Amino acid sequence: MPLYLQNLVIITTQILAVTICVILTVAFTTYFERKVIGYMQGRIGPNRVGIKGLGQPFADVIKLLIKEVVIPSRSNRYLFVIAPLLSLIPALATWAVIPLTDGFVIADINAGLLYVLALTSVGVYGVLLAGWATNSKYAFLGAMRCAAQIVAYEIAMGFALVGVLMASGSLNLGEIIASQSGGFSQWFIIPLFPLFMVYFISGVAETNRAPFDVAEGESEIVAGFHVEYSGVAFAVFFLAEYANIILIAALTSIFFLAGWSSPFEGWVFLGEGNFLREPSFFWLAVKICFFIFVFFWIRATFPRYRYDQIMRLGWKIFIPVTIVWIAVEGVMVWMKVGPWSI
Amino acid sequence: MFQALLFYAFSGLLLAAALGVIFSRNPVHAIMFLVAAFFQSAVLWLLAEAEFLAIILVLVYVGAVMVLFLFVVMMLDINVEQARSGLSRYAPLGLIITGLMIVELIQVIRFRSEGQVLQGFAVNPENYNNTEALGAVLYTEHVYAFEIASVILLLAIVAAITLTMRKRPGLKVQDIAMQVAVDPKDRVRIIKMESES
Numbered sequence: 110m111p112l113y114l115q116n117l118v119i120i121t122t123q124i125l126a127v128t129i130c131v132i133l134t135v136a137f138t139t140y141f142e143r144k145v146i147g148y149m150q151g152r153i154g155p156n157r158v159g160i161k162g163l164g165q166p167f168a169d170v171i172k173l174l175i176k177e178v179v180i181p182s183r184s185n186r187y188l189f190v191i192a193p194l195l196s197l198i199p200a201l202a203t204w205a206v207i208p209l210t211d212g213f214v215i216a217d218i219n220a221g222l223l224y225v226l227a228l229t230s231v232g233v234y235g236v237l238l239a240g241w242a243t244n245s246k247y248a249f250l251g252a253m254r255c256a257a258q259i260v261a262y263e264i265a266m267g268f269a270l271v272g273v274l275m276a277s278g279s280l281n282l283g284e285i286i287a288s289q290s291g292g293f294s295q296w297f298i299i300p301l302f303p304l305f306m307v308y309f310i311s312g313v314a315e316t317n318r319a320p321f322d323v324a325e326g327e328s329e330i331v332a333g334f335h336v337e338y339s340g341v342a343f344a345v346f347f348l349a350e351y352a353n354i355i356l357i358a359a360l361t362s363i364f365f366l367a368g369w370s371s372p373f374e375g376w377v378f379l380g381e382g383n384f385l386r387e388p389s390f391f392w393l394a395v396k397i398c399f400f401i402f403v404f405f406w407i408r409a410t411f412p413r414y415r416y417d418q419i420m421r422l423g424w425k426i427f428i429p430v431t432i433v434w435i436a437v438e439g440v441m442v443w444m445k446v447g448p449w450s451i
Numbered sequence: 452m453f454q455a456l457l458f459y460a461f462s463g464l465l466l467a468a469a470l471g472v473i474f475s476r477n478p479v480h481a482i483m484f485l486v487a488a489f490f491q492s493a494v495l496w497l498l499a500e501a502e503f504l505a506i507i508l509v510l511v512y513v514g515a516v517m518v519l520f521l522f523v524v525m526m527l528d529i530n531v532e533q534a535r536s537g538l539s540r541y542a543p544l545g546l547i548i549t550g551l552m553i554v555e556l557i558q559v560i561r562f563r564s565e566g567q568v569l570q571g572f573a574v575n576p577e578n579y580n581n582t583e584a585l586g587a588v589l590y591t592e593h594v595y596a597f598e599i600a601s602v603i604l605l606l607a608i609v610a611a612i613t614l615t616m617r618k619r620p621g622l623k624v625q626d627i628a629m630q631v632a633v634d635p636k637d638r639v640r641i642i643k644m645e646s647e648s
Contacts, residue, residue: 226514253522
């Protein structure tokens with residue numbers, strides 16, 4: 110077999126494996142969310158399908174698959190169908206540059222951080238087009254809210270990543286993790302704590318999750334941009350939303366918590382060869398699960414923001430905070446007081 | 452060979468998308484074609500190993516500028532028939548400008564290549580990093596041009612905001628500091644009441 114065919118087969122297999130894993134994780138994330146919120150509200154959550162209700166996500170998927178996809182008669186047919194795909198594709202394509210363990214990443218590109226920023230900014234098209242193509246006022250209002258919100262928070266997110274870039278001196282995600290090696294004390298969350306907070310909260314806003322979920326806003330605009338979507342088309346939107354949650358959790362753990370490296374790297378008393386000291390996928394999974402949990406914790410805790418306050422938080426608080434902290438960090442790098450060695 | 456095939460395929464798609472921008476009757480469709488055109492040109496840049504430019508094109512133009520375009524076009528109620536009415540009147544001028552631009556492009560290409568036709572994109576050394584290479588030039592050789600460009604952009608932002616910001620009388624604005632400093636005692640009065648049953 111010629112070399113390029115071999116490469117093609119290997120890369121396709123890797124892409125399929127990662128995509129299927131992400132989609133399965135999405136299925137169990139929905140179960141996790143319903144359980145977490147259930148227990149926080151003194152309920153049990155789903156417990157009927159399968160052992161402890163673990164079959165519930167699959168029951169939901171089958172239910173959605175066999176439902177009819179209704180296309181509104183006055184809608185823009187092509188864009189109505191394309192819109193869910195446009196929101197799902199960027200959410201899955203970003204996984205190409207995410208290092209899952211030491212040495213495994215589908216595309217080890219130099220400008221990985223820029224690629225992540227570019228693809229997360231493209232995701233807004235799905236929501237905007239869905240709202241417009243539906244030709245309904247509720248959907249349109251949801252799309253407008255969502256677009257303004259995402260554009261606002263994207264800037265804060267980008268600035269927060271500038272701080273990570275300055276500290277690591279590289280745009281490659283693998284090198285960003287490598288520059289935080291050496292245990293918990295070397296993680297960027299300590300010197301860059303304000304940027305970490307801004308990045309994660311902006312991530313919640315970017316994924317349109319509570320308390321920033323005015324794009325859906327059941328109480329005033331029914332279901333926002335996906336009010337007319339049913340069956341598989343709705344399932345694709347749902348998949349994109351949860352894939353984005355997992356993605357933001359993974360990115361936060363890579364940029365600020367050193368991804369797959371262990372927090373106990375320098376702890377000699379744990380013994381030589383103890384797996385707790387070794388970098389592995391286990392640590393990335395633990396961090397991702399923690400941040401997904403925080404997403405649901407926030408959802409169960411806080412009431413929805415008022416729209417003008419969302420805008421104020423994005424433009425007038427987060428952007429100044431990031432700019433100030435980038436300046437502080439610049440001085441730190443220049444005076445060589447940081448934990449990094451540039 | 453494979454690279455040439457990719458180049459022609461994506462150039463063809465780029466031209467098709469560009470034609471779509473001009474000929475689609477629906478402004479939202481036109482914008483989506485323009486987004487597609489940006490993606491194709493990003494791929495062409497990737498083929499030339501200019502990954503920084505390619506990704507920045509997607510990040511800035513597709514991710515920010517076109518979203519705002521789409522935002523505005525969706526809000527406006529554009530009458531396509533009315534916009535087309537002056538077509539025959541403006542066509543000659545448009546054709547002249549197009550002709551001039553084509554002549555300029557041909558001149559530039561001939562001047563740059565000095566009669567030679569390039570066989571492919573320039574091949575870069577093994578550890579070439581486009582982002583680093585651009586940064587190294589931008590912040591040393593062209594640092595003044597870079598700084599002046601950023602000051603001009605800042606000026607444009609400030610000008611746009613000052614031109615559009617108007618204070619009309621009777622405007623109701625919330626003072627967030629005052630809202631935060633509110634004491635519950637001023638707003639809620641708790642009364643003890645005997646039950647009436």
